Amino acid sequence: MGSFGKKIEKFWDIFYYHDGYTKVVTGLYNTVYIAVVGLAIGIIIGTLIAIVEVIPKYKRLPRILNGFCRFYVGLFRGSPIVVQLLVAYYVILPLLGLNLPAINVCVLVFGFNSGAYVSEIMRGGILSVDVGQMEAGRALGLSYATTMMKIVVPQAVKNILPTLGNEFIALIKETSVVSFVGAADLYVAFSYIGSNSYEFMVPYLVMALIYIVLVMIIAFFVKMMERSLRKSDRRN
Amino acid sequence: MIDVINLKKNFGDLEVLKGITTSIKPGEKVAIIGPSGSGKSTFLRCLNCMEDPTSGQVIFQGVDIADMRVNINIHRRHMGMVFQQFNLFNNKTVIDNIMLAPVTIALHDLRTKKIKNFFIRIRNLFAKNKKELFEINTTKAQIKAEAKENAMRLLKRIGLEDKANNYPSTLSGGQKQRVAIIRALAMNPKVMLFDEPTSALDPEMVGEVLDLIKQLADEGMTMVIVTHEMGFAREVATRVIFMDEGRIVEENTPEELFTNPQNIRTREFLSKVL
Ligand SMILES: Nc1ncnc2c1ncn2[C@@H]1O[C@H](COP(=O)(O)OP(=O)(O)OP(=O)(O)O)[C@@H](O)[C@H]1O
Ligand SMILES: [Mg+2]
Numbered sequence: 001m002g003s004f005g006k007k008i009e010k011f012w013d014i015f016y017y018h019d020g021y022t023k024v025v026t027g028l029y030n031t032v033y034i035a036v037v038g039l040a041i042g043i044i045i046g047t048l049i050a051i052v053e054v055i056p057k058y059k060r061l062p063r064i065l066n067g068f069c070r071f072y073v074g075l076f077r078g079s080p081i082v083v084q085l086l087v088a089y090y091v092i093l094p095l096l097g098l099n100l101p102a103i104n105v106c107v108l109v110f111g112f113n114s115g116a117y118v119s120e121i122m123r124g125g126i127l128s129v130d131v132g133q134m135e136a137g138r139a140l141g142l143s144y145a146t147t148m149m150k151i152v153v154p155q156a157v158k159n160i161l162p163t164l165g166n167e168f169i170a171l172i173k174e175t176s177v178v179s180f181v182g183a184a185d186l187y188v189a190f191s192y193i194g195s196n197s198y199e200f201m202v203p204y205l206v207m208a209l210i211y212i213v214l215v216m217i218i219a220f221f222v223k224m225m226e227r228s229l230r231k232s233d234r235r236n
Numbered sequence: 237m238i239d240v241i242n243l244k245k246n247f248g249d250l251e252v253l254k255g256i257t258t259s260i261k262p263g264e265k266v267a268i269i270g271p272s273g274s275g276k277s278t279f280l281r282c283l284n285c286m287e288d289p290t291s292g293q294v295i296f297q298g299v300d301i302a303d304m305r306v307n308i309n310i311h312r313r314h315m316g317m318v319f320q321q322f323n324l325f326n327n328k329t330v331i332d333n334i335m336l337a338p339v340t341i342a343l344h345d346l347r348t349k350k351i352k353n354f355f356i357r358i359r360n361l362f363a364k365n366k367k368e369l370f371e372i373n374t375t376k377a378q379i380k381a382e383a384k385e386n387a388m389r390l391l392k393r394i395g396l397e398d399k400a401n402n403y404p405s406t407l408s409g410g411q412k413q414r415v416a417i418i419r420a421l422a423m424n425p426k427v428m429l430f431d432e433p434t435s436a437l438d439p440e441m442v443g444e445v446l447d448l449i450k451q452l453a454d455e456g457m458t459m460v461i462v463t464h465e466m467g468f469a470r471e472v473a474t475r476v477i478f479m480d481e482g483r484i485v486e487e488n489t490p491e492e493l494f495t496n497p498q499n500i501r502t503r504e505f506l507s508k509v510l
Contacts, residue, residue, distance in 0.1 A: 135323060139286060139316075140336075141311075141312040142309070142311035143309050155326055155327050155419065178287070
Protein backbone atom coordinates (compact mmCIF):
# COMPACT_ATOMS: atom_id res chain seq x y z
CA MET A 1 0.00 0.00 0.00
CA GLY A 2 2.90 2.26 0.84
CA SER A 3 4.25 1.96 -2.67
CA PHE A 4 0.83 2.82 -4.12
CA GLY A 5 0.78 5.98 -1.99
CA LYS A 6 4.17 6.84 -3.43
CA LYS A 7 2.88 6.31 -6.94
CA ILE A 8 0.03 8.68 -6.29
CA GLU A 9 2.49 11.23 -4.97
CA LYS A 10 4.59 10.97 -8.13
CA PHE A 11 1.50 11.30 -10.29
CA TRP A 12 0.30 14.30 -8.37
CA ASP A 13 3.70 15.94 -8.63
CA ILE A 14 3.66 15.91 -12.40
CA PHE A 15 -0.09 16.43 -12.69
CA TYR A 16 -0.28 19.43 -10.38
CA TYR A 17 3.17 20.99 -10.15
CA HIS A 18 4.54 20.24 -13.60
CA ASP A 19 1.74 21.28 -15.91
CA GLY A 20 0.26 17.79 -16.28
CA TYR A 21 -3.25 19.08 -15.69
CA THR A 22 -3.18 21.53 -18.60
CA LYS A 23 -2.24 18.62 -20.87
CA VAL A 24 -5.10 16.58 -19.42
CA VAL A 25 -7.54 19.45 -19.93
CA THR A 26 -6.34 19.91 -23.50
CA GLY A 27 -6.56 16.16 -24.10
CA LEU A 28 -10.07 16.00 -22.70
CA TYR A 29 -11.10 19.00 -24.76
CA ASN A 30 -9.67 17.48 -27.94
CA THR A 31 -11.31 14.13 -27.28
CA VAL A 32 -14.74 15.71 -26.80
CA TYR A 33 -14.18 18.18 -29.64
CA ILE A 34 -13.34 15.47 -32.17
CA ALA A 35 -16.30 13.35 -31.07
CA VAL A 36 -18.83 16.21 -31.02
CA VAL A 37 -17.87 17.86 -34.30
CA GLY A 38 -17.27 14.43 -35.86
CA LEU A 39 -20.76 13.31 -34.90
CA ALA A 40 -22.27 16.58 -36.17
CA ILE A 41 -20.58 16.07 -39.53
CA GLY A 42 -21.57 12.41 -39.39
CA ILE A 43 -25.23 13.25 -38.83
CA ILE A 44 -25.30 15.67 -41.76
CA ILE A 45 -23.54 13.26 -44.13
CA GLY A 46 -25.45 10.26 -42.77
CA THR A 47 -28.82 12.00 -43.21
CA LEU A 48 -28.02 12.98 -46.79
CA ILE A 49 -26.91 9.43 -47.64
CA ALA A 50 -29.95 7.93 -45.96
CA ILE A 51 -32.28 10.22 -47.92
CA VAL A 52 -30.55 9.31 -51.18
CA GLU A 53 -31.05 5.66 -50.27
CA VAL A 54 -34.79 5.98 -49.62
CA ILE A 55 -35.64 8.29 -52.57
CA PRO A 56 -37.69 6.42 -55.20
CA LYS A 57 -35.28 5.47 -57.96
CA TYR A 58 -37.22 6.07 -61.19
CA LYS A 59 -34.84 8.66 -62.50
CA ARG A 60 -31.18 8.50 -63.36
CA LEU A 61 -29.75 11.03 -60.91
CA PRO A 62 -30.95 9.26 -57.75
CA ARG A 63 -29.49 6.01 -59.09
CA ILE A 64 -26.09 7.55 -59.73
CA LEU A 65 -26.10 9.23 -56.31
CA ASN A 66 -27.11 5.96 -54.72
CA GLY A 67 -24.20 4.16 -56.32
CA PHE A 68 -21.84 6.80 -55.03
CA CYS A 69 -23.29 6.58 -51.51
CA ARG A 70 -22.89 2.81 -51.46
CA PHE A 71 -19.28 3.14 -52.48
CA TYR A 72 -18.73 5.71 -49.74
CA VAL A 73 -20.33 3.60 -47.04
CA GLY A 74 -18.43 0.51 -48.16
CA LEU A 75 -15.17 2.41 -48.08
CA PHE A 76 -15.56 3.79 -44.57
CA ARG A 77 -17.10 0.71 -43.02
CA GLY A 78 -14.64 -1.59 -44.72
CA SER A 79 -11.46 -0.38 -43.04
CA PRO A 80 -10.35 0.38 -39.46
CA ILE A 81 -10.46 4.02 -38.43
CA VAL A 82 -6.76 4.03 -37.57
CA VAL A 83 -6.00 3.12 -41.17
CA GLN A 84 -8.31 5.86 -42.42
CA LEU A 85 -6.57 8.38 -40.17
CA LEU A 86 -3.12 7.35 -41.32
CA VAL A 87 -4.09 7.34 -44.98
CA ALA A 88 -5.76 10.74 -44.69
CA TYR A 89 -2.84 12.30 -42.85
CA TYR A 90 0.14 10.68 -44.52
CA VAL A 91 -1.18 9.91 -48.01
CA ILE A 92 -4.08 12.12 -49.06
CA LEU A 93 -2.99 15.41 -47.49
CA PRO A 94 0.53 15.34 -48.94
CA LEU A 95 -0.87 14.32 -52.33
CA LEU A 96 -3.22 17.29 -52.23
CA GLY A 97 -0.39 19.49 -51.00
CA LEU A 98 -2.47 20.52 -47.99
CA ASN A 99 -1.15 21.24 -44.55
CA LEU A 100 -3.90 20.87 -41.97
CA PRO A 101 -3.42 20.60 -38.20
CA ALA A 102 -3.71 16.98 -37.00
CA ILE A 103 -6.77 17.77 -34.91
CA ASN A 104 -8.70 19.06 -37.95
CA VAL A 105 -7.77 15.98 -39.94
CA CYS A 106 -9.08 13.86 -37.07
CA VAL A 107 -12.37 15.79 -36.97
CA LEU A 108 -12.85 15.29 -40.71
CA VAL A 109 -11.94 11.60 -40.71
CA PHE A 110 -14.15 10.89 -37.72
CA GLY A 111 -16.93 12.89 -39.37
CA PHE A 112 -16.71 11.03 -42.68
CA ASN A 113 -16.36 7.70 -40.90
CA SER A 114 -19.28 8.34 -38.63
CA GLY A 115 -21.34 9.51 -41.62
CA ALA A 116 -21.14 5.97 -43.02
CA TYR A 117 -22.42 4.46 -39.79
CA VAL A 118 -25.05 7.15 -39.11
CA SER A 119 -26.42 6.67 -42.64
CA GLU A 120 -27.39 3.08 -41.78
CA ILE A 121 -28.93 4.16 -38.48
CA MET A 122 -30.77 7.04 -40.14
CA ARG A 123 -32.07 4.89 -42.96
CA GLY A 124 -33.61 2.54 -40.41
CA GLY A 125 -35.07 5.58 -38.65
CA ILE A 126 -36.60 6.98 -41.82
CA LEU A 127 -38.08 3.60 -42.79
CA SER A 128 -39.59 3.30 -39.32
CA VAL A 129 -41.69 6.44 -39.91
CA ASP A 130 -45.16 5.60 -41.22
CA VAL A 131 -45.45 6.26 -44.98
CA GLY A 132 -48.70 8.10 -44.22
CA GLN A 133 -46.62 11.00 -42.87
CA MET A 134 -44.94 11.52 -46.24
CA GLU A 135 -48.24 11.06 -48.08
CA ALA A 136 -49.99 13.65 -45.92
CA GLY A 137 -47.26 16.20 -46.61
CA ARG A 138 -47.26 15.54 -50.34
CA ALA A 139 -51.06 15.65 -50.52
CA LEU A 140 -50.94 19.18 -49.07
CA GLY A 141 -48.67 20.26 -51.91
CA LEU A 142 -45.38 20.17 -49.99
CA SER A 143 -42.38 18.90 -51.93
CA TYR A 144 -40.65 15.60 -51.20
CA ALA A 145 -37.63 17.45 -49.79
CA THR A 146 -39.69 19.72 -47.52
CA THR A 147 -41.78 16.87 -46.16
CA MET A 148 -38.65 14.82 -45.63
CA MET A 149 -36.85 17.54 -43.69
CA LYS A 150 -39.78 18.92 -41.70
CA ILE A 151 -41.79 15.80 -40.97
CA VAL A 152 -40.01 12.52 -41.62
CA VAL A 153 -36.43 13.21 -40.53
CA PRO A 154 -37.38 14.79 -37.17
CA GLN A 155 -39.45 11.71 -36.34
CA ALA A 156 -36.68 9.44 -37.58
CA VAL A 157 -34.15 11.23 -35.40
CA LYS A 158 -36.42 10.83 -32.42
CA ASN A 159 -36.72 7.12 -33.10
CA ILE A 160 -32.97 6.63 -33.40
CA LEU A 161 -31.85 8.95 -30.62
CA PRO A 162 -30.67 6.18 -28.30
CA THR A 163 -28.73 4.61 -31.17
CA LEU A 164 -27.18 7.97 -32.05
CA GLY A 165 -26.21 8.34 -28.39
CA ASN A 166 -24.43 5.01 -28.63
CA GLU A 167 -22.70 6.17 -31.80
CA PHE A 168 -21.48 9.22 -29.90
CA ILE A 169 -20.15 7.03 -27.09
CA ALA A 170 -18.44 4.81 -29.65
CA LEU A 171 -16.84 7.91 -31.17
CA ILE A 172 -15.56 9.10 -27.78
CA LYS A 173 -13.94 5.73 -27.28
CA GLU A 174 -12.52 5.54 -30.80
CA THR A 175 -10.86 8.95 -30.49
CA SER A 176 -8.24 7.21 -28.34
CA VAL A 177 -6.35 6.43 -31.57
CA VAL A 178 -5.87 10.02 -32.73
CA SER A 179 -2.36 10.14 -31.26
CA PHE A 180 -1.32 7.99 -34.25
CA VAL A 181 -1.28 11.18 -36.30
CA GLY A 182 -0.04 13.35 -33.46
CA ALA A 183 -3.25 14.85 -32.11
CA ALA A 184 -3.09 15.48 -28.36
CA ASP A 185 -5.83 13.52 -26.64
CA LEU A 186 -6.19 12.03 -23.17
CA TYR A 187 -3.78 9.20 -23.98
CA VAL A 188 -1.08 11.69 -24.96
CA ALA A 189 -1.63 13.68 -21.76
CA PHE A 190 -1.41 10.69 -19.44
CA SER A 191 1.52 9.16 -21.30
CA TYR A 192 3.29 12.45 -20.76
CA ILE A 193 2.62 12.23 -17.03
CA GLY A 194 3.64 8.59 -16.99
CA SER A 195 6.93 9.03 -18.79
CA ASN A 196 7.89 12.05 -16.71
CA SER A 197 7.17 10.34 -13.40
CA TYR A 198 8.52 6.92 -14.57
CA GLU A 199 5.29 5.50 -13.28
CA PHE A 200 2.32 4.43 -15.47
CA MET A 201 -0.08 2.67 -13.10
CA VAL A 202 -1.82 5.71 -11.65
CA PRO A 203 -1.92 7.82 -14.83
CA TYR A 204 -3.57 5.08 -16.87
CA LEU A 205 -5.93 4.26 -14.02
CA VAL A 206 -7.02 7.90 -13.89
CA MET A 207 -7.33 7.94 -17.67
CA ALA A 208 -9.60 4.90 -17.54
CA LEU A 209 -11.75 6.56 -14.89
CA ILE A 210 -12.07 9.74 -16.95
CA TYR A 211 -13.27 7.76 -19.98
CA ILE A 212 -15.76 5.85 -17.90
CA VAL A 213 -17.16 8.96 -16.23
CA LEU A 214 -17.31 10.75 -19.57
CA VAL A 215 -19.30 7.93 -21.11
CA MET A 216 -21.63 7.78 -18.11
CA ILE A 217 -22.32 11.51 -18.32
CA ILE A 218 -23.13 11.26 -22.03
CA ALA A 219 -25.38 8.26 -21.44
CA PHE A 220 -27.23 10.32 -18.83
CA PHE A 221 -27.76 13.24 -21.21
CA VAL A 222 -28.95 10.93 -23.96
CA LYS A 223 -31.58 9.59 -21.56
CA MET A 224 -32.67 13.10 -20.64
CA MET A 225 -32.94 14.15 -24.25
CA GLU A 226 -34.90 11.03 -25.12
CA ARG A 227 -37.34 11.79 -22.35
CA SER A 228 -37.93 15.37 -23.40
CA LEU A 229 -38.40 14.35 -27.03
CA ARG A 230 -40.90 11.75 -26.01
CA LYS A 231 -43.28 14.40 -24.75
CA SER A 232 -44.99 14.45 -28.13
CA ASP A 233 -45.95 10.82 -27.55
CA ARG A 234 -47.46 11.31 -24.14
CA ARG A 235 -51.08 11.99 -23.40
CA ASN A 236 -51.63 15.18 -21.42
CA MET B 237 -63.34 20.48 -62.53
CA ILE B 238 -61.67 17.09 -62.88
CA ASP B 239 -61.91 15.19 -66.14
CA VAL B 240 -60.63 11.65 -66.04
CA ILE B 241 -59.97 10.15 -69.46
CA ASN B 242 -59.25 6.46 -69.97
CA LEU B 243 -57.25 6.22 -66.73
CA LYS B 244 -55.27 3.02 -66.26
CA LYS B 245 -53.06 1.96 -63.40
CA ASN B 246 -50.86 -1.11 -63.08
CA PHE B 247 -48.94 -2.27 -60.06
CA GLY B 248 -46.32 -4.43 -61.75
CA ASP B 249 -48.31 -7.02 -63.68
CA LEU B 250 -51.51 -6.35 -61.79
CA GLU B 251 -53.89 -4.12 -63.73
CA VAL B 252 -55.85 -2.34 -61.01
CA LEU B 253 -57.62 0.36 -63.04
CA LYS B 254 -58.70 -0.75 -66.50
CA GLY B 255 -59.65 2.46 -68.21
CA ILE B 256 -61.79 4.87 -66.24
CA THR B 257 -63.52 7.84 -67.81
CA THR B 258 -65.65 10.22 -65.82
CA SER B 259 -65.79 13.86 -64.92
CA ILE B 260 -66.39 15.66 -61.70
CA LYS B 261 -68.24 18.95 -61.98
CA PRO B 262 -67.90 21.89 -59.59
CA GLY B 263 -70.17 21.45 -56.57
CA GLU B 264 -70.70 17.74 -57.14
CA LYS B 265 -70.42 15.29 -54.25
CA VAL B 266 -69.39 11.98 -55.73
CA ALA B 267 -69.47 8.84 -53.62
CA ILE B 268 -67.45 5.84 -54.78
CA ILE B 269 -68.60 2.45 -53.60
CA GLY B 270 -67.61 -1.09 -54.48
CA PRO B 271 -66.18 -4.31 -53.15
CA SER B 272 -62.79 -4.48 -51.44
CA GLY B 273 -59.91 -4.53 -53.91
CA SER B 274 -61.98 -3.07 -56.74
CA GLY B 275 -59.58 -0.12 -57.07
CA LYS B 276 -61.53 2.64 -55.28
CA SER B 277 -58.57 3.92 -53.28
CA THR B 278 -56.26 3.64 -56.26
CA PHE B 279 -58.69 5.66 -58.37
CA LEU B 280 -58.98 8.36 -55.71
CA ARG B 281 -55.21 8.48 -55.28
CA CYS B 282 -54.77 8.90 -59.03
CA LEU B 283 -56.93 12.04 -58.91
CA ASN B 284 -54.14 13.96 -57.15
CA CYS B 285 -51.40 11.69 -58.52
CA MET B 286 -50.46 10.19 -55.18
CA GLU B 287 -50.27 7.19 -57.47
CA ASP B 288 -48.92 8.06 -60.91
CA PRO B 289 -51.37 6.81 -63.53
CA THR B 290 -49.88 4.26 -65.93
CA SER B 291 -51.77 5.84 -68.81
CA GLY B 292 -54.67 8.17 -69.43
CA GLN B 293 -55.33 11.75 -68.41
CA VAL B 294 -56.44 13.53 -65.26
CA ILE B 295 -57.36 17.05 -66.26
CA PHE B 296 -57.69 19.37 -63.29
CA GLN B 297 -58.56 23.01 -64.01
CA GLY B 298 -57.44 22.59 -67.60
CA VAL B 299 -54.09 20.94 -66.89
CA ASP B 300 -53.30 17.26 -67.41
CA ILE B 301 -51.71 16.55 -64.04
CA ALA B 302 -51.00 12.93 -64.99
CA ASP B 303 -48.31 14.32 -67.27
CA MET B 304 -45.05 13.71 -65.41
CA ARG B 305 -43.66 17.03 -66.62
CA VAL B 306 -46.10 19.22 -64.66
CA ASN B 307 -45.11 20.34 -61.18
CA ILE B 308 -47.67 18.32 -59.26
CA ASN B 309 -47.06 20.17 -55.98
CA ILE B 310 -48.65 23.33 -57.33
CA HIS B 311 -51.84 21.50 -58.32
CA ARG B 312 -52.09 19.47 -55.14
CA ARG B 313 -52.41 22.70 -53.16
CA HIS B 314 -55.89 23.00 -54.59
CA MET B 315 -56.94 19.42 -53.81
CA GLY B 316 -57.44 18.46 -50.18
CA MET B 317 -57.03 14.81 -49.25
CA VAL B 318 -58.23 13.02 -46.13
CA PHE B 319 -56.90 9.58 -45.27
CA GLN B 320 -58.40 6.61 -43.49
CA GLN B 321 -55.54 6.68 -40.96
CA PHE B 322 -55.74 10.51 -40.44
CA ASN B 323 -51.97 10.92 -40.96
CA LEU B 324 -51.59 13.97 -38.74
CA PHE B 325 -47.94 14.99 -38.41
CA ASN B 326 -46.89 13.33 -35.15
CA ASN B 327 -44.05 15.75 -34.49
CA LYS B 328 -46.23 18.85 -34.78
CA THR B 329 -48.87 20.29 -32.49
CA VAL B 330 -52.44 20.53 -33.76
CA ILE B 331 -52.09 24.17 -34.78
CA ASP B 332 -48.72 23.52 -36.45
CA ASN B 333 -50.29 20.63 -38.36
CA ILE B 334 -52.81 23.08 -39.79
CA MET B 335 -50.37 25.95 -40.37
CA LEU B 336 -47.43 24.02 -41.82
CA ALA B 337 -48.46 23.79 -45.47
CA PRO B 338 -50.00 27.27 -45.87
CA VAL B 339 -47.00 28.92 -44.18
CA THR B 340 -44.33 26.85 -45.94
CA ILE B 341 -45.87 27.39 -49.34
CA ALA B 342 -46.54 31.11 -48.86
CA LEU B 343 -42.99 31.65 -47.60
CA HIS B 344 -41.63 29.69 -50.53
CA ASP B 345 -43.59 31.82 -52.99
CA LEU B 346 -42.46 34.99 -51.25
CA ARG B 347 -38.82 33.90 -51.47
CA THR B 348 -39.19 32.98 -55.14
CA LYS B 349 -40.67 36.41 -55.93
CA LYS B 350 -37.88 38.17 -54.09
CA ILE B 351 -35.24 36.23 -55.98
CA LYS B 352 -36.95 36.92 -59.30
CA ASN B 353 -37.21 40.62 -58.47
CA PHE B 354 -33.52 40.68 -57.66
CA PHE B 355 -32.67 39.42 -61.13
CA ILE B 356 -35.19 41.71 -62.80
CA ARG B 357 -33.58 44.69 -61.03
CA ILE B 358 -30.16 43.70 -62.31
CA ARG B 359 -31.56 43.23 -65.80
CA ASN B 360 -33.31 46.61 -65.66
CA LEU B 361 -29.99 48.31 -64.94
CA PHE B 362 -28.78 47.34 -68.40
CA ALA B 363 -31.84 46.82 -70.55
CA LYS B 364 -33.74 49.64 -72.21
CA ASN B 365 -37.20 48.17 -71.90
CA LYS B 366 -37.72 48.00 -68.14
CA LYS B 367 -39.51 44.91 -66.86
CA GLU B 368 -42.00 45.27 -64.05
CA LEU B 369 -41.22 43.82 -60.64
CA PHE B 370 -43.48 41.27 -58.99
CA GLU B 371 -45.69 42.92 -56.45
CA ILE B 372 -44.85 41.95 -52.89
CA ASN B 373 -47.51 43.00 -50.45
CA THR B 374 -46.86 40.74 -47.49
CA THR B 375 -44.14 39.85 -45.02
CA LYS B 376 -42.97 36.71 -43.29
CA ALA B 377 -44.57 37.79 -40.02
CA GLN B 378 -47.82 38.66 -41.76
CA ILE B 379 -47.98 35.29 -43.50
CA LYS B 380 -47.55 33.49 -40.20
CA ALA B 381 -50.05 35.68 -38.37
CA GLU B 382 -52.68 35.17 -41.05
CA ALA B 383 -52.13 31.42 -41.16
CA LYS B 384 -52.45 31.25 -37.40
CA GLU B 385 -55.63 33.29 -37.39
CA ASN B 386 -57.09 31.08 -40.09
CA ALA B 387 -56.05 27.92 -38.23
CA MET B 388 -57.67 29.13 -35.00
CA ARG B 389 -60.85 30.04 -36.87
CA LEU B 390 -60.98 26.51 -38.31
CA LEU B 391 -60.25 24.96 -34.91
CA LYS B 392 -63.07 26.98 -33.36
CA ARG B 393 -65.36 25.74 -36.05
CA ILE B 394 -64.81 22.15 -34.91
CA GLY B 395 -64.72 23.15 -31.25
CA LEU B 396 -61.11 22.11 -30.65
CA GLU B 397 -59.47 25.49 -30.09
CA ASP B 398 -58.35 24.38 -26.62
CA LYS B 399 -56.37 21.53 -28.23
CA ALA B 400 -54.34 23.90 -30.45
CA ASN B 401 -51.08 23.24 -28.66
CA ASN B 402 -51.56 19.53 -28.00
CA TYR B 403 -49.82 16.82 -29.96
CA PRO B 404 -51.96 14.52 -32.14
CA SER B 405 -51.29 11.52 -29.89
CA THR B 406 -53.42 13.17 -27.20
CA LEU B 407 -56.53 13.33 -29.41
CA SER B 408 -59.29 10.79 -29.94
CA GLY B 409 -59.72 9.24 -33.39
CA GLY B 410 -62.68 11.45 -34.22
CA GLN B 411 -60.82 14.57 -33.13
CA LYS B 412 -57.79 13.54 -35.19
CA GLN B 413 -59.87 13.07 -38.32
CA ARG B 414 -61.65 16.40 -37.86
CA VAL B 415 -58.28 18.13 -37.48
CA ALA B 416 -57.07 16.32 -40.60
CA ILE B 417 -60.09 17.66 -42.49
CA ILE B 418 -59.54 21.28 -41.44
CA ARG B 419 -55.82 20.90 -42.13
CA ALA B 420 -56.80 20.21 -45.74
CA LEU B 421 -59.34 23.06 -45.67
CA ALA B 422 -56.66 25.52 -44.55
CA MET B 423 -55.28 25.41 -48.09
CA ASN B 424 -58.66 26.55 -49.48
CA PRO B 425 -58.90 23.57 -51.82
CA LYS B 426 -61.22 23.51 -54.82
CA VAL B 427 -62.02 19.86 -54.24
CA MET B 428 -61.74 17.45 -51.32
CA LEU B 429 -60.84 13.78 -51.70
CA PHE B 430 -61.79 11.44 -48.87
CA ASP B 431 -60.63 7.81 -48.65
CA GLU B 432 -62.88 5.99 -46.20
CA PRO B 433 -62.63 8.80 -43.65
CA THR B 434 -64.57 6.94 -40.97
CA SER B 435 -63.36 3.36 -41.43
CA ALA B 436 -60.66 3.54 -38.75
CA LEU B 437 -62.94 5.14 -36.16
CA ASP B 438 -64.74 3.69 -33.18
CA PRO B 439 -68.47 3.65 -33.96
CA GLU B 440 -69.30 6.41 -31.49
CA MET B 441 -66.95 8.81 -33.30
CA VAL B 442 -68.21 8.23 -36.84
CA GLY B 443 -71.05 10.72 -36.42
CA GLU B 444 -68.93 13.77 -35.57
CA VAL B 445 -66.73 13.24 -38.64
CA LEU B 446 -69.65 12.61 -41.01
CA ASP B 447 -71.38 15.72 -39.65
CA LEU B 448 -68.36 17.85 -40.51
CA ILE B 449 -68.18 16.40 -44.02
CA LYS B 450 -71.88 17.03 -44.44
CA GLN B 451 -71.41 20.68 -43.42
CA LEU B 452 -68.72 21.06 -46.08
CA ALA B 453 -71.02 19.48 -48.62
CA ASP B 454 -73.80 21.90 -47.73
CA GLU B 455 -71.41 24.82 -48.15
CA GLY B 456 -70.91 23.75 -51.74
CA MET B 457 -67.51 22.05 -51.53
CA THR B 458 -66.82 19.72 -54.45
CA MET B 459 -65.95 16.32 -53.04
CA VAL B 460 -65.10 12.77 -53.99
CA ILE B 461 -65.53 10.29 -51.20
CA VAL B 462 -64.77 6.60 -51.08
CA THR B 463 -67.04 5.16 -48.44
CA HIS B 464 -68.64 2.08 -47.01
CA GLU B 465 -71.30 4.22 -45.30
CA MET B 466 -74.19 3.66 -47.70
CA GLY B 467 -76.59 5.77 -45.64
CA PHE B 468 -74.18 8.67 -45.80
CA ALA B 469 -73.60 8.23 -49.54
CA ARG B 470 -77.34 8.26 -50.09
CA GLU B 471 -77.87 11.35 -48.02
CA VAL B 472 -74.96 13.52 -49.14
CA ALA B 473 -73.88 12.37 -52.59
CA THR B 474 -75.22 13.93 -55.76
CA ARG B 475 -73.85 10.99 -57.73
CA VAL B 476 -72.75 7.49 -56.78
CA ILE B 477 -70.15 5.53 -58.71
CA PHE B 478 -70.09 1.77 -58.32
CA MET B 479 -66.69 0.27 -59.13
CA ASP B 480 -65.77 -3.36 -59.61
CA GLU B 481 -62.55 -4.95 -60.87
CA GLY B 482 -61.00 -1.67 -61.90
CA ARG B 483 -63.94 -0.36 -63.89
CA ILE B 484 -66.88 1.94 -63.33
CA VAL B 485 -69.74 -0.50 -63.60
CA GLU B 486 -72.55 1.93 -62.97
CA GLU B 487 -73.01 5.54 -61.96
CA ASN B 488 -76.18 7.38 -61.15
CA THR B 489 -77.98 9.56 -58.64
CA PRO B 490 -78.15 7.89 -55.23
CA GLU B 491 -81.94 7.36 -55.45
CA GLU B 492 -81.66 5.62 -58.80
CA LEU B 493 -78.56 3.60 -57.99
CA PHE B 494 -79.72 2.38 -54.60
CA THR B 495 -83.36 1.71 -55.45
CA ASN B 496 -83.07 0.72 -59.07
CA PRO B 497 -79.60 -0.64 -59.86
CA GLN B 498 -79.25 -1.61 -63.52
CA ASN B 499 -76.22 -3.89 -63.42
CA ILE B 500 -76.28 -7.36 -61.90
CA ARG B 501 -72.99 -6.78 -60.06
CA THR B 502 -74.30 -3.57 -58.52
CA ARG B 503 -77.37 -5.45 -57.37
CA GLU B 504 -75.28 -8.24 -55.87
CA PHE B 505 -73.03 -5.77 -54.06
CA LEU B 506 -75.92 -3.72 -52.71
CA SER B 507 -77.79 -6.79 -51.52
CA LYS B 508 -74.73 -7.68 -49.44
CA VAL B 509 -74.14 -4.28 -47.86
CA LEU B 510 -77.63 -2.86 -47.42
N1 LIG C 1 -48.97 0.02 -53.78
C1 LIG C 1 -49.51 -1.12 -54.27
N2 LIG C 1 -48.71 -2.08 -54.77
C2 LIG C 1 -49.23 -3.22 -55.29
N3 LIG C 1 -50.54 -3.49 -55.32
C3 LIG C 1 -51.39 -2.58 -54.83
C4 LIG C 1 -50.92 -1.34 -54.27
N4 LIG C 1 -51.99 -0.63 -53.86
C5 LIG C 1 -53.08 -1.38 -54.14
N5 LIG C 1 -52.72 -2.54 -54.71
C6 LIG C 1 -53.66 -3.59 -55.19
O1 LIG C 1 -54.58 -2.98 -56.03
C7 LIG C 1 -55.88 -3.52 -55.86
C8 LIG C 1 -56.87 -2.42 -55.59
O2 LIG C 1 -56.55 -1.81 -54.37
P1 LIG C 1 -57.37 -0.61 -53.77
O3 LIG C 1 -56.71 -0.25 -52.48
O4 LIG C 1 -57.50 0.47 -54.78
O5 LIG C 1 -58.79 -1.24 -53.51
P2 LIG C 1 -60.03 -0.64 -52.72
O6 LIG C 1 -61.19 -0.72 -53.65
O7 LIG C 1 -59.70 0.67 -52.15
O8 LIG C 1 -60.26 -1.70 -51.58
P3 LIG C 1 -60.67 -1.48 -50.05
O9 LIG C 1 -62.15 -1.34 -50.03
O10 LIG C 1 -60.24 -2.74 -49.38
O11 LIG C 1 -59.95 -0.28 -49.55
C9 LIG C 1 -55.76 -4.53 -54.75
O12 LIG C 1 -55.66 -5.81 -55.32
C10 LIG C 1 -54.47 -4.17 -54.07
O13 LIG C 1 -53.85 -5.32 -53.54
MG1 LIG D 1 -59.32 1.43 -50.17
